[in-house]
Amino acid sequence: MKVTKAEFIISAVGPKQFPVDALPEIALAGRSNVGKSSLINRMINRKNLARTSSTPGKTQQLNYYRINDDLYFVDFPGYGYAKVSKTSRQAWGQMIESYLLEREQLKLVLQMVDLRHPPSKDDIMMYDWLRHHGLPVCVVGTKADKIPKTRREKHYKVIKQELGILPGALFIPFSSEEGMGKEELWSVISSYIGNENEGQAEV
Numbered sequence: 001m002k003v004t005k006a007e008f009i010i011s012a013v014g015p016k017q018f019p020v021d022a023l024p025e026i027a028l029a030g031r032s033n034v035g036k037s038s039l040i041n042r043m044i045n046r047k048n049l050a051r052t053s054s055t056p057g058k059t060q061q062l063n064y065y066r067i068n069d070d071l072y073f074v075d076f077p078g079y080g081y082a083k084v085s086k087t088s089r090q091a092w093g094q095m096i097e098s099y100l101l102e103r104e105q106l107k108l109v110l111q112m113v114d115l116r117h118p119p120s121k122d123d124i125m126m127y128d129w130l131r132h133h134g135l136p137v138c139v140v141g142t143k144a145d146k147i148p149k150t151r152r153e154k155h156y157k158v159i160k161q162e163l164g165i166l167p168g169a170l171f172i173p174f175s176s177e178e179g180m181g182k183e184e185l186w187s188v189i190s191s192y193i194g195n196e197n198e199g200q201a202e203v
Ligand SMILES: Nc1nc2c(ncn2[C@@H]2O[C@H](COP(=O)(O)OP(=O)(O)OP(=O)(O)O)[C@@H](O)[C@H]2O)c(=O)[nH]1
Pocket: 030, 031, 032, 033, 034, 035, 036, 037, 038, 039, 051, 052, 053, 054, 055, 056, 057, 058, 059, 077, 078, 142, 143, 144, 145, 146, 174, 175, 176, 177, 178
């Protein structure tokens, strides 16, 4: 996909603030600090449209980014950040759960996991939950550049085994630093939003 326009739209705290123009939405879920903002910036060739930080847990709302007039990236608050209070963890859960289950525009969830480490309990729960509810999900393994090339396959295997990614299910190793995985991810995203456009054309 050729990105000609990318803009931050809103940090939404609830459904009333979600955009109403019905463009397809691609959600990004993952632990705090996994690299969601960096992935958005790499996908759209911008240094810092999405805010990146080395302080985990900074993104607390659903951040909407409109790409061309084709789709939104919806950046979720990172989960599993120990310093966040129980109350705000519950609020996180409710907001995300209702978005994931009710948002018609949602076409694909990018579940992001750090390739350097085995998936956390939260990663495993999230992936199970998404599949249980039949949501389309693509696992994106981040920070590939931080693993020596000769060891990468081993790391992919651990992630696939522990998350229970079935053969043929979507898994893309990615590096925001070097651009690895970008084209493959755009092609997956295009196929999910493309199907929708065809469906609409028939109506
Ligand atoms: N080397 C390398 N560093 C990365 C990569 N992706 C992210 N980082 C670094 O990891 C840190 C966290 O990245 P962010 O993109 O801010 O992570 P986030 O998931 O948006 O974080 P929250 O806003 O806390 O949810 C930053 O210091 C990034 O520079 C990558 O592919 N390679």
